[in-house]
Amino acid sequence: MSVRLYVGNLPKEEIDRQELQAVFAEAGDSISTKVIKDRKxxxxxxxxxxTVQTDEQADQFIEKFNGYVFKESALKIEKALPRSKGQSEEEAPPPPVAKSAPSSSSAPSEKSRRNKKKNRGGSSGSSSTTSTNSEAVQPDPRWAQELEKLKQMLAAQTTNP
Structure with missing residues (x-):
């Protein structure tokens, strides 16, 4: 079973797949790379x-290359989150990154702007906002075990007076 790894903090310039492949060449020929580019x-x-072949190889790859400096940028490598249904790689947002500066959540997301454009059509009926499971808040899979432990501890506290 192959494992996809997210490679973040790539320089925002023209980089091709072969350059990234050359960085990871010492990891072997059993890997494949993909650089996500702006369409315009x-x-x-x-x-x-x-993409690497096994979980063990993925863990070794992360340990070896996380923080590796490529074109003056320290790479951030972690296991990729599974893609949502119907979402292509180009639309896939990078995994969430913890930021120290507060972020403004008042700006509408690109997806909600697209939905608003669709809802502006000439229909005279009432428009409703629909929410899909991919938009629902889901726990980060990296913390799933800890979350499960907390749930069990909370359940034990509520059942024991």
């Missing part, structure tokens, strides 16, 4: 993916 400019969007 053709420049890298700052992230890509590497």
């Amino acid at each position: 400019t053709g420049k890298c969007r700052g992230f890509g993916f590497v």
